[in-house]
Amino acid sequence: MSRIDKAIELAAEKKLEGRPPSDQQKTGQGRTQKHSLASAGYAGVKSLRVVNPLLVPLVDPNGSAAEQYKKLRSLLIRKTNLKPFNNTLLVTSSVPGEGKSLTVMNLALALARSADYSVVLVDTDLRNPQLHLMLNFKPEFGLVHYLRDGVPIEKVMHKVGLGNLCLIPAGEQVLDPLELLTSKRMQMLMGELKNRYHDRYVLLDTPPILPFADLRVLGEMVDHVLFVCRQGYSNLAHIEEGLDIMSEFNLLGLICNDATFPKNNDSSYYYGMK
Numbered sequence: 001m002s003r004i005d006k007a008i009e010l011a012a013e014k015k016l017e018g019r020p021p022s023d024q025q026k027t028g029q030g031r032t033q034k035h036s037l038a039s040a041g042y043a044g045v046k047s048l049r050v051v052n053p054l055l056v057p058l059v060d061p062n063g064s065a066a067e068q069y070k071k072l073r074s075l076l077i078r079k080t081n082l083k084p085f086n087n088t089l090l091v092t093s094s095v096p097g098e099g100k101s102l103t104v105m106n107l108a109l110a111l112a113r114s115a116d117y118s119v120v121l122v123d124t125d126l127r128n129p130q131l132h133l134m135l136n137f138k139p140e141f142g143l144v145h146y147l148r149d150g151v152p153i154e155k156v157m158h159k160v161g162l163g164n165l166c167l168i169p170a171g172e173q174v175l176d177p178l179e180l181l182t183s184k185r186m187q188m189l190m191g192e193l194k195n196r197y198h199d200r201y202v203l204l205d206t207p208p209i210l211p212f213a214d215l216r217v218l219g220e221m222v223d224h225v226l227f228v229c230r231q232g233y234s235n236l237a238h239i240e241e242g243l244d245i246m247s248e249f250n251l252l253g254l255i256c257n258d259a260t261f262p263k264n265n266d267s268s269y270y271y272g273m274k
Helices: 003-017 064-080 100-112 143-149 184-195 214-221 236-246
Strands: 088-093 118-123 165-168 200-205 224-230 251-261 266-273
Touching (some): 064 251, 100 118, 100 165, 100 200, 100 224, 143 184, 184 200, 184 214, 224 236, 236 251
Parallel strands (some): 088 200, 088 224, 118 165, 118 200
Antiparallel strands (some): 251 266
């Protein structure tokens, strides 16, 4: 574990130890107070070693791209850290190729750098899962195995090499995943992930809106939706159609990915949060 990781965990523990336990925590019920995976019943969670130049909060935490994710993190926390805590978010786009998976991965990493929060990132794009590829590993088990085969949750969670971030990969591709995503077991999982920790964010990477109907199912399970588009790639008609579909859900904001600013010719990002 790096010195940064140790500092993050020590800071989180000191902060949490100073808080008086709630009545639920005194009785052992409700949300777990500490980030410790073992104390939450996830003692079997494995750690990953991650090397990917696109994951900027890991490889270049002080660079300009990482700085944009820090800004997004600050906006997100300000908009969601309410009572009750609106901690579940879905990230999607109108069509493939707009960078939703890379955006949600980097956002999760940025959130995990904070000592105040833990993060679980779930790959619900079961038709074309990408998150495990970014981390360069082939999972033995994932969300599909949890939902379909009853594999226990600690077998499908993987600790990523920064702070308090865990990944639940898809596990395998499924041509028609809606039967799994609409199951009671999926609803139970979302309840477990949302309520186990009092300070945890749950982020879902989901399929694009226009080709598939998954959003209509998963959107009902989360507090907010983040919509990703890509400068020079996204079609305005597609964006408008996607926003129209999302109007029935709680759209938190739109992320313009890969936006270029002429002042310094540096590739960056712009975030619009309502």
